[in-house]
Amino acid sequence: MLCDPVLTSFDFLRVEPEDLKQLLPGEVLTITFSGERVVGVPVRLVDEGVYEVIVAMNQPSYGTSITGADQLLRISSETSFTNRVVWRSDAGSGAAVLNAGGHRFAYANGASRSIVFFNYPSMFVLNEHICHGPAADSRGTVVTIGSFANFTSEPSGLGEFGFVLTFHSGVDMSGTVTVRRIA
Amino acid sequence: MAIVAEFRRVLPEYVDLTSATSDVMLEVGQIGVIRFTNTREIALHVAVPPDGAVYEIVVHTKSPGITQNVGAAGPSGLKPNNLTYGSTAFGHTQYYRNSSSLGSGVSDHAYQRVASALSTSVFLVSTSKTLKCMVSEGCSSWGNATDSPTFIRCAGIWKDSTTEWTSLGTWFFDASCGTPSGVILVRRVR
Numbered sequence: 001m002l003c004d005p006v007l008t009s010f011d012f013l014r015v016e017p018e019d020l021k022q023l024l025p026g027e028v029l030t031i032t033f034s035g036e037r038v039v040g041v042p043v044r045l046v047d048e049g050v051y052e053v054i055v056a057m058n059q060p061s062y063g064t065s066i067t068g069a070d071q072l073l074r075i076s077s078e079t080s081f082t083n084r085v086v087w088r089s090d091a092g093s094g095a096a097v098l099n100a101g102g103h104r105f106a107y108a109n110g111a112s113r114s115i116v117f118f119n120y121p122s123m124f125v126l127n128e129h130i131c132h133g134p135a136a137d138s139r140g141t142v143v144t145i146g147s148f149a150n151f152t153s154e155p156s157g158l159g160e161f162g163f164v165l166t167f168h169s170g171v172d173m174s175g176t177v178t179v180r181r182i183a
Numbered sequence: 184m185a186i187v188a189e190f191r192r193v194l195p196e197y198v199d200l201t202s203a204t205s206d207v208m209l210e211v212g213q214i215g216v217i218r219f220t221n222t223r224e225i226a227l228h229v230a231v232p233p234d235g236a237v238y239e240i241v242v243h244t245k246s247p248g249i250t251q252n253v254g255a256a257g258p259s260g261l262k263p264n265n266l267t268y269g270s271t272a273f274g275h276t277q278y279y280r281n282s283s284s285l286g287s288g289v290s291d292h293a294y295q296r297v298a299s300a301l302s303t304s305v306f307l308v309s310t311s312k313t314l315k316c317m318v319s320e321g322c323s324s325w326g327n328a329t330d331s332p333t334f335i336r337c338a339g340i341w342k343d344s345t346t347e348w349t350s351l352g353t354w355f356f357d358a359s360c361g362t363p364s365g366v367i368l369v370r371r372v373r
Binding site: 021023027028029030031032033034035036039042054056057058059060061062063086088089090093109110111112113128129130131132138139140141142143144175176178180 | 185186187188189190211212235237274275276277278287288289290291307309311312313314315316317318319320336337338339340341342343344372373
């Protein structure tokens with residue numbers, strides 16, 4: 001059965017630590033965003049928590065050429081993530097190591113799923129996504145990523161970690177984010 | 184610019200769609216169950232809301248068994264709105280490892296290709312009118328000498344921004360697959 005939803009509205013660009021919500025296993029947060037380049041996701045990460053993060057973008061629409069760029073799920077600006085990437089595009093297949101300030105949940109436009117394993121001070125993420133926007137991705141490039149971060153400091157306290165999605169393609173993005181705590 | 188958030192606790196609720204004769208609108212968190220027996224075409228009977236939705240779909244084939252040789256590893260997949268479209272309407276990218284090699288490829292289809300031959304697949308579908316796409320968590324395919332099994336990861340896009348996706352559609356197996364049986368689970372994520 002479905003439980004009654006608890007509706008809460010935030011201005012995520014100015015989210016404060018006290019606004020962060022701690023999901024229980026099975027609980028879901030859905031965010032709808034329109035015309036944004038930064039989306040705060042106020043989920044307080046729980047040590048030994050496992051989360052599913054699904055991002056489905058729907059604007060810019062199919063056929064719109066946008067710059068390929070690392071769309072990042074950031075925990076804090078200080079965090080260094082190592083992303084191992086494998087892909088197949090119209091232009092061929094490849095693999096790369098990407099060091100970035102966050103988990104690369106997407107590249108340009110499309111849909112993605114990340115399974116986040118948080119075990120302080122480490123975070124592991126498994127991701128698959130489809131990329132659309134650059135010319136070489138016209139059929140929808142399949143991308144698989146494994147990410148790792150080791151938090152060398154606790155910048156604002158373990159209980160204050162939330163997500164921030166940052167879009168770097170230079171255009172406003174619209175879509176939804178769904179976060180489900182698995183365990 | 185706008186952002187709207189909604190918290191909810193979702194406990195799995197299963198909706199048996201096996202005998203459905205018309206499309207049913209799943210609520211967020213609900214899981215549609217479609218059992219199929221000795222058939223290659225399975226109408227999912229899931230209605231898609233006008234503003235789009237996200238679904239996780241699991242296709243599990245339980246027969247014929249993994250040792251069944253069905254010959255060609257032809258494509259299996261999803262026909263949105265229970266229709267096929269032009270032969271290049273959908274783009275598809277994939278990489279795979281079968282019993283002999285690691286490879287990858289791209290192709291176009293009249294439907295959303297997801298798998299090959301007999302298979303068990305897990306994939307995500309986003310049905311927004313402006314950008315309709317699919318990404319597969321993985322597919323284990325079998326049914327011939329080189330697929331025993333084959334791991335496939337793929338993605339695909341409906342090359343269209345104007346057509347409404349109103350019915351999630353029909354899952355189909357390639358004609359080489361005989362008449363398989365199994366179960367399909369459709370979880371509405373959003």
